[in-house]
Amino acid sequence: MNSTPRKRPPTPNHFNQETEFMTARIIDGKALSKQLREGFKTRVGALVAQGVTPGLAVILVGDNPASRVYVGNKVKACEECGVRSFHIALPDDTVESEVLATIARLNADPAVHGILIQLPLPPHIDGRKVLEAISVHKDVDGFHLYNVGGLVVGNTIFPPCTPYGVQLLLDTTGTDVAGQNVVVVGASNIVGKPMALMLLQREATVTLCHAKTRDLAQHTILADILIVAAGKPGLIVPQMVKQGAIVIDVGINRLPDGKIVGDVDFEGVKEKASWITPVPGGVGPMTVTMLIENTLRSAERALRMRQTDDYQDWEAPLLKGA
Numbered sequence: 060m061n062s063t064p065r066k067r068p069p070t071p072n073h074f075n076q077e078t079e080f081m082t083a084r085i086i087d088g089k090a091l092s093k094q095l096r097e098g099f100k101t102r103v104g105a106l107v108a109q110g111v112t113p114g115l116a117v118i119l120v121g122d123n124p125a126s127r128v129y130v131g132n133k134v135k136a137c138e139e140c141g142v143r144s145f146h147i148a149l150p151d152d153t154v155e156s157e158v159l160a161t162i163a164r165l166n167a168d169p170a171v172h173g174i175l176i177q178l179p180l181p182p183h184i185d186g187r188k189v190l191e192a193i194s195v196h197k198d199v200d201g202f203h204l205y206n207v208g209g210l211v212v213g214n215t216i217f218p219p220c221t222p223y224g225v226q227l228l229l230d231t232t233g234t235d236v237a238g239q240n241v242v243v244v245g246a247s248n249i250v251g252k253p254m255a256l257m258l259l260q261r262e263a264t265v266t267l268c269h270a271k272t273r274d275l276a277q278h279t280i281l282a283d284i285l286i287v288a289a290g291k292p293g294l295i296v297p298q299m300v301k302q303g304a305i306v307i308d309v310g311i312n313r314l315p316d317g318k319i320v321g322d323v324d325f326e327g328v329k330e331k332a333s334w335i336t337p338v339p340g341g342v343g344p345m346t347v348t349m350l351i352e353n354t355l356r357s358a359e360r361a362l363r364m365r366q367t368d369d370y371q372d373w374e375a376p377l378l379k380g381a
């Protein structure tokens with residue numbers, strides 16, 4: 060095997076000055092999550108000392124096995140961080156009005172600081188109506204129109220958890236995203252669109268691609284930072300990636316043999332990228348961690364409001380890169 064290092068062509072990524080070609084460095088979401096969750100324990104302790112135990116309510120309608128796993132992970136993360144969880148499991152045939160009544164009860168409950176509806180909902184329930192019923196003060200998933208609108212104008216109370224986690228993962232590389240070419244592949248309401256808005260807010264030049272994008276590669280090849288959230292295993296191959304790019308793989312796909320993979324050909328692309336997230340162990344752990352972050356933030360806001368009647372604290376400082 061030839062171990063002579065190849066020359067890395069110059070890239071505009073000033074964070075990586077070495078000239079020798081190397082395999083990408085791994086952005087370790089599991090390690091960052093662990094570190095953040097350790098910090099959460101201190102914040103929970105401070106809240107409890109002031110008489111507030113942060114609480115997260117998770118509503119699951121129906122019996123989707125994947126949803127049950129996701130809810131289980133969220134409840135476990137709450138326990139780990141000292142956040143009280145309220146797991147509300149409703150049967151598949153629950154009528155919409157009952158789901159709305161459950162939300163109204165949780166909106167009024169001072170022990171609950173965050174409310175999350177596990178998606179997808181059964182088809183007879185209007186998901187948008189249900190999401191709009193959650194108090195904006197408890198919308199820790201960030202899916203309420205108020206929070207979505209906040210992203211458009213550059214501040215929001217609760218950034219949606221997955222893009223929020225991606226943003227912190229990017230920060231660990233030491234990259235200033237301002238002026239970078241960012242390409243986001245996937246334009247869903249929960250990942251791609253809010254991701255694009257957050258990075259636009261941080262002055263990146265953002266391209267948003269989706270299933271109808273013609274010649275995806277002509278866009279991805281220009282990306283200094285490539286974020287992929289399409290749910291298509293093997294979608295991004297090395298020829299589509301610029302040398303030295305940062306590659307964040309949000310995709311989670313289960314192959315017929317049971318293996319979990321992302322949307323990026325990890326083995327091939329890591330030979331070209333400067334940084335890359337693995338799947339699993341990249342974005343996945345961060346999503347749940349940011350849910351806890353938002354829940355703590357909500358509890359801290361509630362406490363401040365109680366103490367000072369100050370309703371002006373709308374902005375999420377991490378979003379602004381503070």
Ligand code: NAP
Nearest residue numbers: 245246247250269270271288289290309310311342343346
């Ligand atoms: P989604 O709602 O199905 O959206 C997929 C997006 O990808 C759509 O905008 C779609 O375009 C686009 N797309 C599909 N095929 C494409 C292609 N060949 N080329 C370019 N774009 C394509 O999915 P999602 O909820 O955003 O999730 C995306 C992936 O991320 C899934 O694998 C999901 O499991 C994963 N995920 C992971 C986390 C985590 O914590 N790591 C969290 C959420 C989601 P159109 O809009 O044109 O249909």
